[in-house]
Amino acid sequence: MAADSRVDCRRASRLLSLACERELDTAEVQALRRHLDACLMCRNFSAQLDFMRKAAKKYSRG
Amino acid sequence: MPAPSAAESRFGEIESHRAYLMRYALAQLRDAQLAEEAVQEALLAALESIGGFDGRSSLRTWLTSILRFKVVDLQRRAIKERAHESLDEEHVGGDDEGWLDDHFDETGHWRVPPQAWSDPEASLDQRRFWEAFEHCLSGLSSMAGRVFFRREVLGDDTAAICKDENITASNCWVILHRARIALRGCLEANWFGEARSRGR
Numbered sequence: 001m002a003a004d005s006r007v008d009c010r011r012a013s014r015l016l017s018l019a020c021e022r023e024l025d026t027a028e029v030q031a032l033r034r035h036l037d038a039c040l041m042c043r044n045f046s047a048q049l050d051f052m053r054k055a056a057k058k059y060s061r062g
Numbered sequence: 063m064p065a066p067s068a069a070e071s072r073f074g075e076i077e078s079h080r081a082y083l084m085r086y087a088l089a090q091l092r093d094a095q096l097a098e099e100a101v102q103e104a105l106l107a108a109l110e111s112i113g114g115f116d117g118r119s120s121l122r123t124w125l126t127s128i129l130r131f132k133v134v135d136l137q138r139r140a141i142k143e144r145a146h147e148s149l150d151e152e153h154v155g156g157d158d159e160g161w162l163d164d165h166f167d168e169t170g171h172w173r174v175p176p177q178a179w180s181d182p183e184a185s186l187d188q189r190r191f192w193e194a195f196e197h198c199l200s201g202l203s204s205m206a207g208r209v210f211f212r213r214e215v216l217g218d219d220t221a222a223i224c225k226d227e228n229i230t231a232s233n234c235w236v237i238l239h240r241a242r243i244a245l246r247g248c249l250e251a252n253w254f255g256e257a258r259s260r261g262r
Binding site (some may be wrong): 008009010011013014017018020021032036040041042044045046047048049052053054055056057058061062 | 065169210211214215220
């Protein structure tokens with residue numbers, strides 16, 4: 001990621017979503033981790049992503 | 063009123079999966095009319111062969127396996143009929159992420175902060191949760207709905223989805239990100255928010 005390693009919620013949410021599609025590189029992982037440590041809202045979002053994925057899987061079985 | 067016959071209740075049970083099957087067909091066929099046709103044919107076939115359903119998989123899984131054949135069949139026919147046709151769908155702007163402004167302010171903070179959902183797993187067993195889930199899926203744009211369905215519900219490869227939708231991987235990621243943000247907002251507004259206010 002760019003020299004600016006500060007990640008706001010907008011970028012953090014994007015990285016969280018991206019992590020469902022491809023492996024994040026080390027810089028991305030570190031920046032994301034730093035943000036999550038400090039941000040409850042994005043931790044909530046992260047948990048919601050996990051739950052929605054689980055729900056979507058279950059939806060296919062009915 | 064007489065009690066519903068076995069055949070009638072079987073019909074009702076099969077019918078209850080129609081919304082899911084329609085999403086499945088739409089995700090593959092990308093055409094509402096074709097999808098409707100595929101589902102119709104699949105449901106008829108299912109009614110005729112329900113005796114062969116042994117209950118080893120879920121009814122939905124069994125119905126989906128019938129639908130899959132109909133979808134492939136219609137895909138073949140459609141390819142023959144319309145040699146080539148551009149997508150009439152919304153165009154996906156390359157790096158345009160203006161939509162994120164609806165969800166984040168100038169300082170990059172959530173406009174509506176995601177809440178902690180209490181005991182979300184318990185929702186998975188509630189019929190009303192699935193109504194909310196389907197309602198929220200319906201709120202996605204047609205392309206986002208298809209991409210999300212294939213990626214998250216069917217677990218398809220992003221590369222395969224991009225290819226079928228004729229979009230780049232980064233467009234695909236943006237669409238998925240957008241769908242997830244929209245879906246989480248909708249579920250929170252229509253289900254988890256309400257659940258909290260009901261004091262569960």
